[in-house]
Amino acid sequence: MKDGYKIYLRLLVYGKPYWAMFSIGVIAMLLFAVTDTGFAFLIKTLTDSFAGTGTAYDTQQLKVMLPIAVIIIFIVRGVSGFFSVYNIAWIGRQVIKLLRGEVYNKFLTLPTLFLDRESNAELLSKVTYNIEQVAESTSNILTVLIRDTLTIIVLSVYMVYLNPTLASVIFLVAPVIAILVRFLSLLFRRYSERIQDSMADVTHAIKETLQNHRIIKVFDGQDFEEERFSVVNESNRKHNMKLFSTKAIGDALTIFLSSLGVAGVVYVATLDEVRSSMTVGDFSGFITAMVLLMTPLKRLTNVNAMIQKGIAAAGSIFSLIDEKDEIDQGTLEAKRMEGFISFRDVNFSYDDNKQTLEGINLTINSNEKLAIVGKSGSGKTTLV
Numbered sequence: 001m002k003d004g005y006k007i008y009l010r011l012l013v014y015g016k017p018y019w020a021m022f023s024i025g026v027i028a029m030l031l032f033a034v035t036d037t038g039f040a041f042l043i044k045t046l047t048d049s050f051a052g053t054g055t056a057y058d059t060q061q062l063k064v065m066l067p068i069a070v071i072i073i074f075i076v077r078g079v080s081g082f083f084s085v086y087n088i089a090w091i092g093r094q095v096i097k098l099l100r101g102e103v104y105n106k107f108l109t110l111p112t113l114f115l116d117r118e119s120n121a122e123l124l125s126k127v128t129y130n131i132e133q134v135a136e137s138t139s140n141i142l143t144v145l146i147r148d149t150l151t152i153i154v155l156s157v158y159m160v161y162l163n164p165t166l167a168s169v170i171f172l173v174a175p176v177i178a179i180l181v182r183f184l185s186l187l188f189r190r191y192s193e194r195i196q197d198s199m200a201d202v203t204h205a206i207k208e209t210l211q212n213h214r215i216i217k218v219f220d221g222q223d224f225e226e227e228r229f230s231v232v233n234e235s236n237r238k239h240n241m242k243l244f245s246t247k248a249i250g251d252a253l254t255i256f257l258s259s260l261g262v263a264g265v266v267y268v269a270t271l272d273e274v275r276s277s278m279t280v281g282d283f284s285g286f287i288t289a290m291v292l293l294m295t296p297l298k299r300l301t302n303v304n305a306m307i308q309k310g311i312a313a314a315g316s317i318f319s320l321i322d323e324k325d326e327i328d329q330g331t332l333e334a335k336r337m338e339g340f341i342s343f344r345d346v347n348f349s350y351d352d353n354k355q356t357l358e359g360i361n362l363t364i365n366s367n368e369k370l371a372i373v374g375k376s377g378s379g380k381t382t383l384v
Helices: 002-013 016-051 057-108 112-117 119-140 140-162 165-169 174-213 213-218 222-269 282-322
Strands: 341-348 357-364
Touching: 002 282, 016 057, 016 112, 016 282, 057 112, 057 119, 057 140, 057 222, 057 282, 119 174, 119 282, 140 165, 140 282, 165 222, 165 282, 174 213, 174 282, 213 222
Parallel strands: none
Antiparallel strands: 341 357
């Protein structure tokens, strides 16, 4: 969990230059959160008006004020909703642009040994699939995380204001939900990493088929390649289904735990000391706020899956960015080469375990054409 926290903080650093755009988005999210509480307040006022209790306005005033208030609330909700989504999405795409450029520049400086050892398809998958997972973490997740958290806070404050006793019953289930979210985080991260690995396998299989389609046709290997691809494709499907099932179970448990809080509210609300301290409008407003609380609470549970997917993807990308660059030890700057090329007792290896070239002696004169022939892996490309 600590590593995930560090990875996410490192990811957020990329968005630091856009703090002004982020601040506008957060203000919009706060206004969006307030509209939910405003709607609960309207229900309270309307109910008190019907019951003839607890309202400072007469019927004629409410006939004008309530419709106008509803229109204002939904206008504010629409405008704030747009800016809360657009601003964070704009920052997210800027971050992805920076990350993708940084990864591409890293490809230009990585050691040849690393590029020969790693699968090209896996590296390609990091630039395409993994970075798009990060995009979700920096845009959609922040929107849901901040906006829904603010909504829950504002609604909770309003519920405490209406009746602290009933609000405390709801809050009793919060620690249990927090423990559930923490446990699900571990599962989400594990399955997300496996999905990314399996996606790299799918990309690798497709890349090999497209590059070697002639060889596959010559040796009649279509059935073999089809079977090989079906294995990696099925593996990807299974890992995704494990993630979806975990997410669905988490949703069901969150709703069940929330229902325990609702059941407690219903029971406590029937007690004489609680009934005597509330008007009909207070109770209606409380129930409305409680119902409005369930949707952002469920989204916050779901957003945990997206966060873990983003952290797993960012971890793989940062591990690539943190690889050491190839050291350039060349000191000669050649302006124009003339004459011949000569190799004398040349030895070369990418690592200490295997010698790629050994004892190469070769002279190539100017304007001479030379064909280098050998089996796969014999060092032809290395020599060139």
